[in-house]
Structures are given as structure tokens and as C-alpha cells.
Amino acid sequence: MHPEHNSGKYIFGFWVYLMTDLIMFAALFAAFAALRISTFGGPTMKEIFDLPQIMIETLILLMSSFTCGLAMLAVFRGKKKLSFLWFGVTFILGLAFLILELSEFRHLINDGQSWTRSAFLSSYFALVGTHGLHIAVGLLWILVGLYQIKTRGLTPFISSKLVRFSLFWHFLDIVWIFIFTFVYLMGVAT
Amino acid sequence: MKKYTLGFVLSIILTLAAYFAVVDKFLSGFNLTLLIVALALVQLCVQLYFFLHLDAEEGPRWNLSALLATAGMILILVAGSIIIMNNLKYRHNVPDTKTILENEAITK
Amino acid sequence: MRELIFGKLTFDALPHEWFTEGGTFFMTLTGLALVIYLTYTKRWKWLWQTWMTSTDPKRVGIMYMVVASAMFFRGALDAAIIWLHQSLSSGSNPGIMNADHFQQIFTAHGDIMVFFVTMGFLFGLLNYIVPLQIGARDLAFPFLNTAGFWLYAAGAMLINLFFVLGGDFAATGWLAQAPLSELQYSPGVGVDYWIWSLQVSGLGTLLGGINFLVTILKMRAPGMTLMRMPMFVWTSLCSMVLVISIFPILTITITLLWLDRYFGMHFFTTGFGGNPMLYTNLIWSWGHPEVYVLVLPAFGIYSEVVATFSQKRLAGYGSLVGGAIGVTAFSVLVWLHHFFTMGANADVNAFFGMMTMIIAIPTGVQVFNWLATMYRGRIRFTTPMKWFLGFVSTFTFGGMAGLLLASPAADFQLHNSLFLVAHFHTMIIGGALFGIFAGITYWFPKVTGIKLNERLGTYAFWCWIVGFFTAFVPLYILGLMGATRRLDHYDTATGWQKLFITSGVGLLIIALGTAIQVIQIVVSIRARNKNRDETGDPWNGRTLEWATSSPPPHYNFAVIPKVEDRDAFWVMKQKGLTKPKRYEDITLPKNTASGIYLSICAFLVGFAFVWHINWLAIAGIIGGIAVVIIRSFDEETEYVIPAAEIKRQEERHAPRT
Numbered sequence: 001m002h003p004e005h006n007s008g009k010y011i012f013g014f015w016v017y018l019m020t021d022l023i024m025f026a027a028l029f030a031a032f033a034a035l036r037i038s039t040f041g042g043p044t045m046k047e048i049f050d051l052p053q054i055m056i057e058t059l060i061l062l063m064s065s066f067t068c069g070l071a072m073l074a075v076f077r078g079k080k081k082l083s084f085l086w087f088g089v090t091f092i093l094g095l096a097f098l099i100l101e102l103s104e105f106r107h108l109i110n111d112g113q114s115w116t117r118s119a120f121l122s123s124y125f126a127l128v129g130t131h132g133l134h135i136a137v138g139l140l141w142i143l144v145g146l147y148q149i150k151t152r153g154l155t156p157f158i159s160s161k162l163v164r165f166s167l168f169w170h171f172l173d174i175v176w177i178f179i180f181t182f183v184y185l186m187g188v189a190t
Numbered sequence: 191m192k193k194y195t196l197g198f199v200l201s202i203i204l205t206l207a208a209y210f211a212v213v214d215k216f217l218s219g220f221n222l223t224l225l226i227v228a229l230a231l232v233q234l235c236v237q238l239y240f241f242l243h244l245d246a247e248e249g250p251r252w253n254l255s256a257l258l259a260t261a262g263m264i265l266i267l268v269a270g271s272i273i274i275m276n277n278l279k280y281r282h283n284v285p286d287t288k289t290i291l292e293n294e295a296i297t298k
Numbered sequence: 299m300r301e302l303i304f305g306k307l308t309f310d311a312l313p314h315e316w317f318t319e320g321g322t323f324f325m326t327l328t329g330l331a332l333v334i335y336l337t338y339t340k341r342w343k344w345l346w347q348t349w350m351t352s353t354d355p356k357r358v359g360i361m362y363m364v365v366a367s368a369m370f371f372r373g374a375l376d377a378a379i380i381w382l383h384q385s386l387s388s389g390s391n392p393g394i395m396n397a398d399h400f401q402q403i404f405t406a407h408g409d410i411m412v413f414f415v416t417m418g419f420l421f422g423l424l425n426y427i428v429p430l431q432i433g434a435r436d437l438a439f440p441f442l443n444t445a446g447f448w449l450y451a452a453g454a455m456l457i458n459l460f461f462v463l464g465g466d467f468a469a470t471g472w473l474a475q476a477p478l479s480e481l482q483y484s485p486g487v488g489v490d491y492w493i494w495s496l497q498v499s500g501l502g503t504l505l506g507g508i509n510f511l512v513t514i515l516k517m518r519a520p521g522m523t524l525m526r527m528p529m530f531v532w533t534s535l536c537s538m539v540l541v542i543s544i545f546p547i548l549t550i551t552i553t554l555l556w557l558d559r560y561f562g563m564h565f566f567t568t569g570f571g572g573n574p575m576l577y578t579n580l581i582w583s584w585g586h587p588e589v590y591v592l593v594l595p596a597f598g599i600y601s602e603v604v605a606t607f608s609q610k611r612l613a614g615y616g617s618l619v620g621g622a623i624g625v626t627a628f629s630v631l632v633w634l635h636h637f638f639t640m641g642a643n644a645d646v647n648a649f650f651g652m653m654t655m656i657i658a659i660p661t662g663v664q665v666f667n668w669l670a671t672m673y674r675g676r677i678r679f680t681t682p683m684k685w686f687l688g689f690v691s692t693f694t695f696g697g698m699a700g701l702l703l704a705s706p707a708a709d710f711q712l713h714n715s716l717f718l719v720a721h722f723h724t725m726i727i728g729g730a731l732f733g734i735f736a737g738i739t740y741w742f743p744k745v746t747g748i749k750l751n752e753r754l755g756t757y758a759f760w761c762w763i764v765g766f767f768t769a770f771v772p773l774y775i776l777g778l779m780g781a782t783r784r785l786d787h788y789d790t791a792t793g794w795q796k797l798f799i800t801s802g803v804g805l806l807i808i809a810l811g812t813a814i815q816v817i818q819i820v821v822s823i824r825a826r827n828k829n830r831d832e833t834g835d836p837w838n839g840r841t842l843e844w845a846t847s848s849p850p851p852h853y854n855f856a857v858i859p860k861v862e863d864r865d866a867f868w869v870m871k872q873k874g875l876t877k878p879k880r881y882e883d884i885t886l887p888k889n890t891a892s893g894i895y896l897s898i899c900a901f902l903v904g905f906a907f908v909w910h911i912n913w914l915a916i917a918g919i920i921g922g923i924a925v926v927i928i929r930s931f932d933e934e935t936e937y938v939i940p941a942a943e944i945k946r947q948e949e950r951h952a953p954r955t
Contacts, residue, residue, distance in 0.1 A: 022264060066198040118570050264796055
């Protein structure tokens with residue numbers, strides 16, 4: 001479909017980097033799995049997870065993954081303005097996700113349930129926080145990308161960078177599916 | 191465009207299905223866990239296909255190979271850690287002799 | 299206010315003990331001598347332009363070798379101190395230092411030898427040789443390569459910095475086992491130095507891993523299919539696959555330890571539900587495959603050496619490849635054998651015990667392949683070949699000890715004893731380090747155009763072999779007698795002192811061997827007119843690195859070779875070498891200093907976190923991001939060498955056959 005996705009050492013190299021990132025998340029998941037019930041008298045998962053809010057976060061991130069895809073379609077068709085628009089929407093959705101996540105964190109910390117409270121909370125903050133950190137990096141990347149589109153247009157050099165960004169962004173969505181399932185849903189279900 | 195939209199719709203359906211399965215509790219215990227994990231894995235495949243176009247690779251499929259190798263590594267690391275740490279937990283919080291004898295199939 | 303600016307850093311951090319003063323003095327002196335030399339000979343610009351900012355993997359490779367050699371002497375000095383202390387510290391004699399200092403030294407010894415010596419040498423060889431062997435002019439990502447090297451160098455600086463500031467290093471063992479490495483039990487900055495030197499250099503290793511994987515898979519010369527790759531390329535590929543699979547685990551594990559120490563989290567603490575065994579589990583799921591990262595490229599070197607000096611094709615190439623892949627796959631399934639004694643049940647221990655024994659099979663297959671390659675070959679007993687034979691005997695010996703340890707029942711007796719210490723030294727020295735020595739002597743003529751002195755090489759080899767067994771066989775015996783590792787004092791009645799002293803004599807013989815190696819290099823270079831090799835192919839080699847001149851030109855190959863079979867250069871020689879008729883323009887990456895700036899930022903972040911200087915950490919992070927963003931705007935990263943210039947250079951330097 002898009003040859004840019006699959007040819008070239010840059011795309012493959014970035015893909016391999018994404019694989020290493022997945023393994024980093026896997027190590028965090030392993031730590032979370034081992035510590036999820038080590039609440040040490042602190043709150044359990046059921047008590048602190050606000051599922052409706054998480055659901056909204058999930059839908060926002062999913063939507064941003066979709067708009068990122070639309071932005072890439074515009075890039076491949078050489079439509080500069082349209083790609084600019086969709087990347088802008090992606091940025092706003094990503095920012096909304098990050099703000100919601102941070103408000104969830106702030107809420108917990110204000111209730112005295114920060115990462116120092118128990119091993120479970122440490123592993124929860126580390127896992128979800130690492131994902132949030134990636135989102136923040138992605139947002140910075142979009143800003144740089146938008147600037148590059150504006151100043152240089154959709155040259156092959158810029159497009160190749162945008163392809164890599166879209167891989168990164170879709171991957172963050174995939175990682176979030178697993179956080180949503182293994183941390184939030186399973187935390188409330190069991 | 192069509193492919194992205196289809197992937198998006200499918201992802202939303204799968205997410206909502208998992209969400210309501212948990213909130214409305216139409217399954218419980220292990221079955222529920224199994225269901226939501228299965229839904230997550232299906233959504234993984236959906237996104238890999240519709241958003242990341244993993245099927246479009248030509249020549250030696252290094253991207254797919256790398257992904258499969260990584261999946262194997264993740265499985266080993268996460269499943270291995272869970273087995274090892276749970277095993278340790280069980281061995282360190284000895285509840286009573288009877289349970290141990292039963293679990294380890296020791297007959298007197 | 300002062301805390302805001304300097305964090306925990308005070309005047310007390312300055313050196314005030316004999317070893318920190320000595321270390322600081324020595325480092326200052328060396329640095330000063332270098333500065334004076336460079337200024338006097340007006341070489342600053344030369345250093346910056348030809349070396350520090352170079353993206354040429356050959357130059358980066360040599361820089362890796364230089365840093366690794368320097369770190370080797372640091373690590374060897376630690377080994378000598380450990381031995382001296384252990385030989386004396388018996389009965390009423392307290393040895394030469396207190397227990398805490400002793401612990402810091404064996405920790406530093408382990409970390410330096412693994413992360414900065416063996417890894418450094420291997421990445422040096424990979425950088426130099428892999429592009430040549432696959433017929434490429436460059437790596438896939440030249441900028442990432444210099445960034446990786448400079449991050450490694452920054453890590454090496456951080457691990458030595460405690461001499462100057464702080465005065466104490468982690469006293470926790472080379473993997474900083476929790477909960478000992480937690481704030482509660484190690485409140486000093488030692489563990490933080492440990493964390494950040496490994497974090498920074500580990501990041502460099504990860505970048506290197508990605509780079510070499512993509513290079514090997516995407517940049518091979520036309521005609522070089524996977525099953526025509528030289529064995530060194532194959533084992534490097536396997537090693538890099540492992541790097542990619544496991545170094546992220548290391549990054550996360552030590553990040554979690556740091557989060558515990560810096561932000562008061564509870565991953566591995568003894569209270570608040572933390573689980574120290576989780577640390578052990580995670581760190582070893584990185585740590586065991588790591589030893590295969592070290593030893594696999596060495597297997598590749600042996601394969602090259604054996605085939606060249608037996609003047610035969612490798613016997614059973616397919617099974618060698620299979621063996622390397624098998625080792626790679628199984629190596630991620632054995633990590634629990636490092637903590638059999640943790641208390642898992644019989645099923646878990648038996649599984650990991652069996653996996654550990656199974657991994658001996660693909661390893662053994664490779665040993666038989668090499669022996670079969672020698673069979674009926676016309677063997678030339680050059681120094682690299684001697685290192686190979688030394689490896690076979692040593693490694694098999696150590697492997698047998700490993701099989702004993704693989705049995706959980708036996709391991710309960712031998713766990714954390716000197717038997718284990720002797721075992722893994724046999725594997726790392728006999729496996730990886732001898733391979734590195736074989737590789738250095740084998741490829742030295744390629745790198746410099748000068749052959750190394752064979753006689754001195756042989757002397758060095760014999761010193762190492764004799765010294766090695768004298769040093770480590772007593773440790774096997776001591777382990778069986780019950781001596782534990784990391785032992786800083788023991789009772790006279792144990793009767794161990796004689797064996798410790800014997801072991802130390804072995805160490806002296808090894809030191810003699812190392813001295814001869816240094817002399818060998820100096821003597822060979824001084825007599826360079828006699829030892830010069832102008833053919834580019836001094837050993838009658840088989841693989842593509844010998845197809846170009848020694849040292850190779852910046853662009854490696856004037857014309858990219860076409861590969862028709864395995865042992866590509868050998869086949870080309872059989873058909874008769876021809877001079878290329880015409881040359882084409884060559885595109886190469888430009889120099890860049892971004893890698894250096896990036897690593898300076900990483901160094902500052904590490905240093906700032908060690909001392910809790912938050913503003914500096916934030917500044918470093920912003921600086922690092924800025925370097926990456928600025929770099930992402932740069933489209934002019936390559937330059938072109940015109941064909942006429944290539945022709946001129948080739949006429950001057952092409953191999954004279």
C-alpha cells in the first residue's frame with residue numbers, strides 16, 4: 001500500500017527501535033504483574049481506577065491514532081494543508097489525553113496515594129507514566145513536524161520523518177490497549 | 191481512507207466490548223479475564239493490519255520477523271517473570287502444610 | 299539555596315583517602331600530559347576533525363579499542379588489588395583495606411571488565427570488520443554510531459568519576475543486588491554512579507545494536523545472501539539480536555532501582571510491598587543473555603581464524619549458523635539458573651536447569667565444526683590460531699564446570715562460591731577475551747598494514763594460558779572447599795591461604811603476558827618497514843575484508859565487490875583478480891559533532907542525578923532534545939568523492955599482488 005512504510009533502512013531501523021521500546025514496556029508490565037497486589041495496606045486497584053474516565057482517554061487516543069492515519073494519507077497524496085490540519089487535530093487529541101492522564105495522577109497524589117504509598121502504586125505510576133512520557137515526546141515531535149511541513153513542504157526527506165512519527169504514534173496506541181486491558185480492566189475485574 | 195476507517199470502527203467496537211464486559215459483568219473470574227485479553231489481542235491484530243499495514247511488506251519480511259521475535263521475547267519475559275514470582279510468593283507465604291502436600295502431590 | 303545549586307555536592311566529596319587521591323592524581327596527570335602533548339604538537343584540530351567527529355566506522359572502531367584498552371588496565375589493577383588483599387587477609391592479618399573498600403573494588407572490577415572492556419573491544423571489532431566483510435562502505439546510521447561510541451565513552455568517564463568526586467563506588471556486587479543497593483542500605487552516591495554509568499553506556503550499546511542489525515540485514519554487497527555471509531557477520535548478527543532483546547530490560551531495571559532511590563518508590567525495597575527478588579529476576583533476564591552477547595562474536599572470530607589458517611572452507615557452515623542461532627534462542631530461557639537458591643519449586647528449577655544443559659548442545663556443535671575444519675587442513679600455527687586452540691581447551695574445561703552448575707542440586711552447594719567465580723572467568727576470559735586477542739592479532743595487519751611479531755605473540759599466549767590455569771584452578775578447588783565469592787577475610791585454620799597465593803602467582807604470569815602484548819605492539823610498529831604488508835592479504839584470507847588495501851581507504855572498496863559464493867574473496871582469487879576498469883563517484887557521510895554534544899548532555903544528566911542537582915539534569919535533558927531536533931533539520935549529511943579522486947588514490951594504494 002505505502003512503499004515508504006516498508007522500504008529503506010530508516011523505516012526498518014526505526015521499526016527495530018520500536019521493538020526495543022516494546023521490550024521496555026514488557027519489563028514494566030512484568031514488574032507491574034509481580035507487584036499489582038502488593039498494596040501494603042494502601043488502596044487496591046478497584047478503589048482507585050475510575051473506569052469511565054479511562055474509557056474516555058482510550059477513545060481519545062484511538063481517535064488520535066485514526067487522525068494520524070488520515071494525516072499520513074494526506075502526506076502521501078502531497079496535500080500539504082490537509083496533512084497540516086490532521087496533524088494539528090492529532091496534536092490536540094494527544095494533548096487532551098495527556099491532560100486527562102495527568103489530572104488522574106494529580107487526583108491520586110492529592111488523596112495521599114502517590115507512588116511512595118505502596119509497591120503497587122509505584123509500579124502503576126511507572127508503567128502508565130512511561131507511556132505518558134512517550135506521548136509527551138510524541139507531542140513535541142508533532143510540533144517539530146508541523147514546523148518542518150510549514151517551512152520545507154512535503155519533501156521526501158520530511159515525509160520519511162512523518163512516516164516514522166506515524167509508526168511511533170500508532171505504537172503508543174497499541175501499548176495503551178494493553179495498559180487499558182491489563183492494568184485498568186483487569187484491575188477492576190479481579 | 192476506507193481501510194483506516196474500518197480499522198478505527200473495529201477498534202472502537204472491540205474497546206467498547208471489553209469495557210462493557212467488565213462494567214456490566216456478564217462474565218466473571220477467569221472467563222472474563224480470558225475474554226478481555228482475547229479482545230486486546232484481536233485489537234492488536236486489527237491495528238497492525240489496518241493502521242500499520244504490516245501485510246504490505248515486500249521482499250524478505252524483516253519488519254514482520256522482528257515483530258514476531260519481539261513478541262516471543264515479550265512472552266518469555268512477562269510469562270517467565272509471572273511464573274517465577276508467583277512461584278516464589280507461594281513458597282514464601284506458606285499457608286498450611288496440608289495445601290502444600292496437596293499441591294505438590296505428596297502422599298504420606 | 300546551596301542545595302538548589304549544588305544538590306548533595308559539597309567539599310567533603312573531594313578526595314581524602316589514599317586511593318581516591320591516587321586515582322585523581324593519576325587521572326589528572328594523564329589528562330594534563332595529553333593536553334600538553336596535543337598542544338605542543340598542534341594536534342587539537344587533527345584530533346577533532348579526523349577522529350572525534352568522524353563517522354567512519356573504522357575510526358570509531360579504533361576509538362572503541364583505545365578506550366577499552368585503557369579500561370582494561372583499570373580493571374586489571376582492581377583484579378591485582380583483590381588478589382593481594384585476599385592472599386594476605388587471613389587470621390590476624392587484616393589485609394590491605396577494610397571490607398567496604400574491598401567490596402567497592404570487586405564491584406568495579408566486574409562492571410568495568412564486562413561493560414567497558416569486553417563490550418568495548420567487541421564493538422570496536424564489529425565497527426571495523428563487519429562493514430568490510432559484507433562489502434559495505436559504511437554503517438546504516440553513521441550518526442547513531444558515533445553517538446553510541448560517545449555514550450559509551452561518557453559511561454566510562456562516569457564510572458571513574460567517583461575517584462574525583464564522591465569517593466565511594468557501589469559496594470553491592472557487579473549487578474547491584476537489591477535490597478542492598480537500595481537507599482536504606484547504600485545511602486552514598488556509589489550506587490548512583492553505578493546506575494548512571496551503566497544507563498548511559500547501555501543506551502550507547504542499544505543504539506549500536508540497532509545500527510548493526512540494520513547494517514547487516516540491509517547493506518550487504520550484491521550477491522551476498524544470508525547463507526553466504528562470513529561466520530563473524532552471522533555471530534555478530536545473533537549477538538546484536540540479543541542486544542536488542544535484552545538491553546531494554548537492563549535500562550528499565552536500573553531505571554526502576556533509580557526511581558526507588560530518587561523518588562522513594564518501592565519496587566525492590568524491603569518495606570511497602572516491594573520485592574527484592576523481582577530485581578534479581580529482571581536483572582538476570584538481561585544478565586544471562588549478556589554473556590552470550592559477549593561470547594558469540596568471539597565464536598565468529600574463531601570461525602574466521604580456523605578457516606583461514608587451516609586453508610579450508612569451514613566444515614558444516616550450515617550447522618555453525620544453526621548453532622549460533624540456537625545459542626541465541628536458548629540464552630533467553632536460562633536466567634533463573636543464577637538464582638536456583640531463591641526457593642522456587644522443583645518444577646521451575648528443573649526447567650531452567652534443563653534449558654541450561656541444552657544450551658551446551660548448540661555450543662558443542664560449533665566446537666566440533668571447528669575441529670572438523672582443522673581436520674586434513676594445511677594448518678599454519680600462527681598466533682591467532684594458537685589463541686583459538688587455547689580457547690578450545692579452556693572453554694571446554696569451563697563449559698564442563700558450567701554443566702555441573704546447571705544442576706540445581708549441585709548449585710545449592712556451589713552457589714556464590716569461588717567455584718562459580720572460576721567458572722565464569724573461564725568462560726569470559728577463555729571464550730570472549732581470547733577471541734578478542736585472536737581477532738586483534740588476526741586483523742592488526744588489516745587495520746595498520748603491519749604484521750605483529752609472531753615470536754612475542756607466542757610468548758604472550760603461553761603466559762596467558764599458563765597464568766590462567768595457575769590463577770583459576772585454585773579457585774575451583776577453593777570453591778569446592780567452601781570459600782565464598784566476595785570474601786574479604788578468612789580463618790587461618792581453613793588452610794586456604796596457600797591456594798590464594800598460588801592463584802596470585804597465576805595473576806602475575808598473566809600480567810607478564812599482558813606486558814609482552816604491549817611490547818609486541820610497540821616492537822612491531824617500530825620495525826614497521828620489515829613487517830609491512832603491502833598485499834592487503836597477509837594470511838591468504840577468504841573473506842572480503844582482505845580484498846582491499848591495508849589499511850583500507852576511507853571508502854573501503856573503490857568498486858563494491860560482487861559476491862558469487864561463500865568465502866567471497868577466496869573464490870575471487872581462484873578466478874583471478876582483475877583491476878576495475880572505471881570508477882564511479884562515492885557518497886559518504888560527513889563528519890558530525892552531534893554525537894559528542896549528545897553524550898555530553900547524557901553525561902551531565904547522569905552526573906546531575908548522582909548528586910541530585912535538578913536544574914542541571916533538566917538542562918541536560920533539554921540540551922539533548924535540542925541536539926536531536928537540530929540534527930533532524932540537517933539534510934546535507936553526505937558528501938561525494940569524485941571518481942577521479944578515487945582513481946588517484948587507488949593507483950597509489952591498491953594492493954600490490
